[in-house]
Amino acid sequence: MSGAAGAETRLVLESADAARTRRIGALIAAVLAPSDVLLLSGGLGAGKTTLTKGLVGALGGDERAVRSPTFTLMVTYETSPPVAHVDCWRLEQLAEVLDLGLSEVLDDGGIAVIEWGEAAAPLLGAGALRVHLSAPGELAGERRRIVVSDEGASPRIAALGEAAAAAGLVAADGPA
Template sequence: MVEIISKSWQDTEKLGSIVGEIVEKQKGIVLALTGELASGKTCFVKGLVKKICGSWWVHSPTFTIVNVYGSPPKVIHIDCYRISSYKELISIGVEELIGGESICVIEWADKVKEVLPSEYISIHFEHIEENIRKIYISDPSSILEQSLRDTFFPSETN
């Protein structure tokens, strides 16, 4: 697990961009985002989508549940804040988008664990102070974790 401190929304968005650059070529990857309301999940997704798709209009799909970015779809952004059960996602066919060719980012993923693939990247956002967040990233393959260590803590990886 890698722990990163973000001191602003700009830092959080930049982290999303860095993660986007690392995972861009990995097909079918799922990023499961968790954390309380206003902890930085959507800021992170904005950075990731901007890096991968060049899109500047990124917003949380709280009411639409799903936003699709790129053509063909490069990033699928799912927001489960208003979802009460994984069965709701299944009933609208969203589980078919998970694990396909696109990168799938799921906010509030802890509410729908049942639809997550066996391997996914877990990213947890913890609100520390008004603008400070701790972001914990865990990747079963360790590829993302090692790349982030090399980027943020180069003296520790040598």
């Protein structure tokens, strides 16, 4: 883990399989607060939806119901707090989704989880927690490197780092 006030704090995790990525999603859920935004990036099949399953499950939802919201644009899960799950291929699409209810979910204390979150950064990047997953095949076997980053000296990344270390999910080779 690294970082100081004004800079970025990042934590590099490593997941050997989909179950561990779901577990990382659950650990991330524990450090999010109402109205937080989580931006997920990483290419096709990286594990953005898999991580979201763990997050939704940890907040009391049914993780089997979680799919990439590619055609629906936004799905809201009845978790506590509620989670709005969004696919953001283009910024214009996000503007539409904000109008279609995402703004209201955030105003009411819900959490936004946005796949292809890099496109959302101009509108929702300020204060967002960011997670980048490595592409399938980049690391050996089914492994994924999962880099979590936040602005400034981030207490939530510090808490996540402790939980992940206790679960043996911190990457051995440090920052990538």
